[in-house]
Amino acid sequence: DTGVSQNPRHKITKRGQNVTFRCDPISEHNRLYWYRQTLGQGPEFLTYFQNEAQLEKSRLLSDRFSAERPKGSFSTLEIQRTEQGDSAMYLCASRAGVSPLHFGNGTRLTVT
Amino acid sequence: DAKTTQPPSMDCAEGRAANLPCNHSTISGNEYVYWYRQIHSQGPQYIIHGLKNNETNEMASLIITEDRKSSTLILPHATLRDTAVYYCIVVLNSGGYQKVTFGTGTKLQVIP
Numbered sequence: 001d002t003g004v005s006q007n008p009r010h011k012i013t014k015r016g017q018n019v020t021f022r023c024d025p026i027s028e029h030n031r032l033y034w035y036r037q038t039l040g041q042g043p044e045f046l047t048y049f050q051n052e053a054q055l056e057k058s059r060l061l062s063d064r065f066s067a068e069r070p071k072g073s074f075s076t077l078e079i080q081r082t083e084q085g086d087s088a089m090y091l092c093a094s095r096a097g098v099s100p101l102h103f104g105n106g107t108r109l110t111v112t
Numbered sequence: 113d114a115k116t117t118q119p120p121s122m123d124c125a126e127g128r129a130a131n132l133p134c135n136h137s138t139i140s141g142n143e144y145v146y147w148y149r150q151i152h153s154q155g156p157q158y159i160i161h162g163l164k165n166n167e168t169n170e171m172a173s174l175i176i177t178e179d180r181k182s183s184t185l186i187l188p189h190a191t192l193r194d195t196a197v198y199y200c201i202v203v204l205n206s207g208g209y210q211k212v213t214f215g216t217g218t219k220l221q222v223i224p
């Protein structure tokens with residue numbers, strides 16, 4: 001168990017640019033989740049994959065956001081035309097079956 | 113899904129037991145109580161979970177009231193490394209994380 005890996009750990013970008021984050025879940029975990037966390041708040045659900053299928057998306061996930069999980073392995077979260085309000089920690093978590101969530105250490109995005 | 117209520121902050125002397133309360137008065141019969149904690153700049157870490165019975169593992173104990181409307185997480189001998197934000201959530205074990213609200217949790221400060 002090498003844990004959930006997220007890259008990059010930090011990303012600074014200018015408003016209007018596109019960014020992409022990667023999450024590598026624990027290898028046998030078929031369920032993958034993306035969350036967003038702003039300062040002083042708990043994680044907020046963004047989207048959920050079971051294997052390669054994206055089964056649910058939060059209304060927080062505007063049309064500038066897209067997530068993929070090709071082949072049911074790693075996942076990417078892309079934000080197009082970033083805005084200052086997108087500045088946050090983006091967390092990925094995975095689980096197998098009914099096991100607890102295992103979180104990565106997140107990607108901290110700063111939009112200037 | 114049931115929402116939870118936690119005190120925003122608590123202090124605990126090092127070496128003493130830390131008792132963190134959580135109210136979940138609208139919990140349904142098949143929802144579990146989960147506790148996670150988040151140390152600064154890291155992703156949340158699973159601690160313990162339970163349905164009806166009290167649970168204990170190497171990290172903590174979980175006491176759930178008979179009516180299941182509240183619970184208490186107990187860290188028996190708090191150390192400085194237990195300083196973190198603790199989240200109590202209720203979730204369907206079969207896959208309800210999409211609807212979970214983590215809230216703002218309890219910020220536990222362990223004092224030397």
